[in-house]
Amino acid sequence: MMQFPPAIAESGRETISGDRTLVLNMGPQHPSTHGVLRLVLEIDGETIVGLKPEVGYLHTGIEKTCEAKFYQQVVPLTDRIDYLCPMTNNLAYCLAVEKLLGLEIPPRAQWMRVLMNELTRINSHLVWLGTHAMDLGAMTVFLYCFREREDILRFFEMVSGQRMMTSYFRIGGLALEPPLGFFEKVKKFADRFPGNVDEYEGLLTGNPIFMMRTKGVARLSAEDAIAFGACGPTLRGSGIDIDLRRDAPYTGYENFKFKVPVRTEGDVFARYLCRVEELRESIGIVQQALAGMPEGPIKADAPKVVLPDREKMKTQMEALIYHFKIITEGFTVPAGEVYQAIESPRGEMGYYIVSDGTAKPYRVHMRGPSYANLQTLGKMCEGQLIADVVAAIGSIDVVLGDIDR
Amino acid sequence: MPLAPPITDVEQLKSHPALRRLVEWNSSIVQEVKFDRDELTIWIAKESIRDASAILRDSPDCPFNYLADLTCVDWYPSEPRFEVVYHLLSIPTKERVRLKVRLDGSSPAIESVTSVWPSANFYEREVFDLFGVRFTGHPNLKRIMMPDDWEGHPLRKDYPVEGYR
Numbered sequence: 156m157m158q159f160p161p162a163i164a165e166s167g168r169e170t171i172s173g174d175r176t177l178v179l180n181m182g183p184q185h186p187s188t189h190g191v192l193r194l195v196l197e198i199d200g201e202t203i204v205g206l207k208p209e210v211g212y213l214h215t216g217i218e219k220t221c222e223a224k225f226y227q228q229v230v231p232l233t234d235r236i237d238y239l240c241p242m243t244n245n246l247a248y249c250l251a252v253e254k255l256l257g258l259e260i261p262p263r264a265q266w267m268r269v270l271m272n273e274l275t276r277i278n279s280h281l282v283w284l285g286t287h288a289m290d291l292g293a294m295t296v297f298l299y300c301f302r303e304r305e306d307i308l309r310f311f312e313m314v315s316g317q318r319m320m321t322s323y324f325r326i327g328g329l330a331l332e333p334p335l336g337f338f339e340k341v342k343k344f345a346d347r348f349p350g351n352v353d354e355y356e357g358l359l360t361g362n363p364i365f366m367m368r369t370k371g372v373a374r375l376s377a378e379d380a381i382a383f384g385a386c387g388p389t390l391r392g393s394g395i396d397i398d399l400r401r402d403a404p405y406t407g408y409e410n411f412k413f414k415v416p417v418r419t420e421g422d423v424f425a426r427y428l429c430r431v432e433e434l435r436e437s438i439g440i441v442q443q444a445l446a447g448m449p450e451g452p453i454k455a456d457a458p459k460v461v462l463p464d465r466e467k468m469k470t471q472m473e474a475l476i477y478h479f480k481i482i483t484e485g486f487t488v489p490a491g492e493v494y495q496a497i498e499s500p501r502g503e504m505g506y507y508i509v510s511d512g513t514a515k516p517y518r519v520h521m522r523g524p525s526y527a528n529l530q531t532l533g534k535m536c537e538g539q540l541i542a543d544v545v546a547a548i549g550s551i552d553v554v555l556g557d558i559d560r
Numbered sequence: 561m562p563l564a565p566p567i568t569d570v571e572q573l574k575s576h577p578a579l580r581r582l583v584e585w586n587s588s589i590v591q592e593v594k595f596d597r598d599e600l601t602i603w604i605a606k607e608s609i610r611d612a613s614a615i616l617r618d619s620p621d622c623p624f625n626y627l628a629d630l631t632c633v634d635w636y637p638s639e640p641r642f643e644v645v646y647h648l649l650s651i652p653t654k655e656r657v658r659l660k661v662r663l664d665g666s667s668p669a670i671e672s673v674t675s676v677w678p679s680a681n682f683y684e685r686e687v688f689d690l691f692g693v694r695f696t697g698h699p700n701l702k703r704i705m706m707p708d709d710w711e712g713h714p715l716r717k718d719y720p721v722e723g724y725r
Contacts, residue, residue, distance in 0.1 A: 210704060210705070211703075211704055211705040211706065211707075214705040214706065216714060218690075218715060219714055219715055219719075219721060220721070223721045254597055255597070257597075381625055381626055381651060382625075382677065382678050382679065383678050383679050384626070384627060384677070384678075384679025395651060397651055397654075402654045403654060489563060491566075491596055491597060492599075492601075493597055493599060494599060494628075494629065494647050494656075494658065496628065503628060503649075505628060505647065507629060507645065507647070509633055517633070518633050518634075520629070520631040522628065522629040522631075522647070526682060527679065529682070530678075530679055530681060559705060
């Protein structure tokens with residue numbers, strides 16, 4: 156039977172050696188908690204006896220806000236949940252609404268979605284790699300990672316006009332056709348990027364200091380990973396072979412060939428290797444998406460849901476009416492409910508949407524992968540040293556916006 | 561692609577491993593089923609949710625060993641007011657199923673499933689915090705998102721979007 160980590164004593168308790176444990180507060184303003192995460196540690200000397208995450212400092216009530224918005228107005232809100240991978244959030248939400256509507260998306264929009272999603276994954280993993288390495292004392296990696304991340308943010312700006320809060324996907328397709336020269340620039344980046352990954356790996360993978368800080372640290376067994384709800388690279392680092400892109404393909408992932416890296420060690424180093432390997436696989440998918448990018452429309456043929464083109468609006472009466480109606484009263488969605496899960500850089504990101512047949516969602520619930528992964532932290536850190544907590548937080552790659560919502 | 565009408569007949573849906581397992585164990589706890597948009601929903605009797613969860617988790621051919629999500633929907637002002645929603649995933653077979661339990665609006669309470677899936681811990685706290693549904697047998701049922709002294713449960717439909725002023 157699964158055991159919960161022991162509860163934290165309020166003010167310390169007797170240890171076996173006769174000393175008292177100490178309750179120590181880490182965060183919410185701590186440079187290595189990646190945001191406003193607060194951890195209550197109970198320590199015996201340097202050893203962690205219990206660890207309890209306290210969350211909610213970033214709670215903005217997005218789920219409540221969604222209930223007061225039209226379906227299309229929720230898209231920009233989803234960017235703000237997991238702010239390191241905005242496109243993944245956009246995609247999960249759009250897919251869920253499209254499933255509710257029964258909408259078919261044209262191939263070009265699907266391939267663009269895959270392309271942008273993999274760039275987002277690389278972007279997110281680069282932030283993770285840079286900050287994780289910096290937490291463990293390797294400053295250079297951070298600078299290298301952010302150099303490449305800047306290129307990706309420039310791509311985001313090209314397609315959507317925004318570097319971070321992109322809102323590029325729309326219900327029924329994409330906002331805009333990518334600008335001229337976009338694919339050539341991405342291609343150039345994709346050709347160069349594997350060399351950059353070698354560079355990062357050269358600094359970390361064989362580095363004795365990095366290996367000492369990560370190998371065998373914060374172990375999570377496969378049973379515990381499943382029981383405590385780990386997902387994404389945290390789950391794959393513990394030897395569970397699951398990736399929703401392959402196991403439950405969405406938005407055309409079945410057309411792409413990629414490997415799912417799995418490690419069995421379950422420590423910080425294993426999770427690091429999984430993510431670095433994913434960087435290489437993602438750039439492979441980007442290459443495939445660039446090579447096979449189909450021509451055609453970028454929006455579904457559903458005038459009551461998808462905004463018409465600007466050109467049509469100026470010449471056609473119906474287009475103008477539909478535009479006016481979508482903007483002022485939204486579009487109705489048939490009653491029902493869906494749970495759409497996709498593989499975000501951090502794991503299973505699920506959107507549960509309940510529709511009551513009106514133009515506003517009755518209930519939107521986001522299943523954040525960071526929220527799930529955070530629960531494993533207590534189990535991971537039991538019996539570890541305080542310094543290892545920093546490595547463990549980095550290795551599960553939490554984003555507080557995703558936890559608190 | 562036009563939407564297919566939902567299927568609500570238990571006999572027709574028995575091929576799904578989750579429903580088959582539950583009906584074989586005790587068919588009286590299955591109140592209602594619905595297969596809509598490729599997703600199966602099973603309404604479970606309130607008092608059997610923990611046992612049904614354990615039965616599904618330990619199913620030999622398709623173990624639903626992963627609790628993907630746990631949340632709640634408020635159908636105010638109709639009764640039964642709350643629906644607690646469990647999304648389960650079977651990691652070996654990649655099957656998914658959604659369990660639902662209906663709860664009355666006056667002092668809603670349900671048995672906790674933390675003893676089946678420890679990962680339910682945070683999710684149940686969140687539902688308790690934002691909907692005011694109590695989970696009996698939960699090891700640490702405290703507010704998680706809102707401050708401890710907060711009044712009301714924000715995700716209830718009778719709670720105004722701008723908060724109380």
